[in-house]
Structure formats: C-alpha cells, structure tokens
Amino acid sequence: MPEGHTIHRAAREHDKIFSGHCLSVTSPQGRFANGAARLDGQKCTGVEAIGKHLIYRFEDGSLLHIHLGLFGRIRKHKLPLRPARGAVRVRMVSAMDAIDISGPTICETLDEPGLLSLKQRIGPDVLRVDADPSRAYQKISKSRRAIGHLIMDQSVMAGIGNIYRTEILWRQRVHPLTRGRDLDGATLERIWLDARNLLEIGVKRNAIITVESEKRSKGRYRENTNIFGKAVCPSCDGAVSKLEISGRRVYLCGNCQVLAGAN
C-alpha cells in the first residue's frame, strides 16, 4: 500500500489525534510487536515520518518504529472498538481514537541511537522540510545506475515508490534507463520538486494523483495516473511500453521520454 505520502499522511493525522494522550498499546496477534507491552498506558508525545518509516514517541523516551512494507496497512476506527479483524500486529487506542496496524515488515521499539542510524541510512525525504536534496543529487550524478532505480532507492532519496517513479519520470520527460551521471542538475531539481509536489498532493488527497487538471470527484478517493498501468500515452497517443527496473514494473513512452547521454 504505502508510498511516502501514505506514511506522512498517517504521521500528521496520528500526531494530531494522539499527541498528549495516553495510549493503550496492544498486540492482538503477539508476533512482531517487539516491546509493545512497555508502551502500554504511556502518553504519546509525537509522531513523525522519515521516508516510509513511522516513529511514535512516548513519554519515557521509547520509540515505536513501523515500516509497512508492501502489504502493511493502517486502519482508523471509531470507538467503541470491535475486536481486531485479520492479522493486526499493533493496536493503539486513546480516549477518542484508535488505529490498527496490520502486516508491517518492521514493528519494533527503538532507542535514540537506533533512530539516528535509521536517519543516517535513509536519503533526504522529499516530504520533509529539513531535507537536503543536494545529498541525493550528489549520489545520482556519480552513479551509472538507471535513474529509474535511483529515485526509488530509499538510501538515495526517500518517499518515492513504484507508481510515483513511473509518473514523475514521464512528467519530466526523462527515460527511466538514463544513467544518473548523464542527468544535469536542472533535471535533477525538476525531478525532486515534482516528487515533492506530487507526494504532497497525495498526502492531501489520500490517493496517488499525478494528472494536472483533475476534477475533484466527490466521495471516493481514486487513484489517477498518466501512464502507470496504461496502454496509451496521454501526451502523444503513442503506445506505452513496459520495463522492469529494480524488480518492479516501469511504464514509459518512448516518444516523450528521452534517453539522455546514450553512447
């Protein structure tokens, strides 16, 4: 489920509803919720997203570290609560609100040094105001690997997942197989800014929306993309082709996206 926007949206929402409140923290399915018992009954002091990682802080200094992986989900519930449905690993309940977390690949308590090492191995996060994109630009311009790989590599820059990768490169007319070192600084900056722009829209809308003029459909959240999962390029009407990069599918338009520096 999650690209970076999902996690940042959750962090903002959970910070609002949980900060300053005592939480009941339980682990209905036991497995995985390493250290959860120690958090039970404590006051939450803040929630933060770092790339696709979520950090909940508690008053005794404990940190709960969550990564949803490919299948993890967070569901918000109304009180009174019903018993957890499905494989819920952690449930957090305040006087007003509750969430269930299912399927995380990481669910553990962390100390400050652990958080520091997490922050150090993650690249600048496009959704964080304290991000330093030049760290990403430097890595990319030294690499001969495909830009389609690099922008989704969380140690290069954090937040982009498989759908945004396709959409950003199409919007910026960059061929996903272009080597990092063959892209100029201006292009890298366009990629960064577009990523931030799109993910921020994702946070607000709770959906991946990458098309320019979207009619605000009432009711349901709906994903709306240009070429991800599409057969025809909306810009030139040419056929969309498919590639695999970093083991995941990438869509591209061979007319619109230029392979720079091929030689």
Added chain:
DNA sequence: AGAGTTGTTCAAGC
C-alpha cells in the same frame, strides 16, 4: 484459487 502487488533486506556471485 492463483496471480499480482503503492517494499525492503540479505546473501551470493560476477
């Protein structure tokens, strides 16, 4: 029912 998936890490081999 079985394949597919908005992710990541690790190990082994080149």
Added chain:
DNA sequence: AGCTTGAACAACTC
C-alpha cells in the same frame, strides 16, 4: 566495490 539476481516476508484483492 559496485552491481545484479533471487529469495524471503507480509496481507489482501480480483
């Protein structure tokens, strides 16, 4: 060293 590949894991949808 850097890059690639494959496996493992997770929970749900169609």
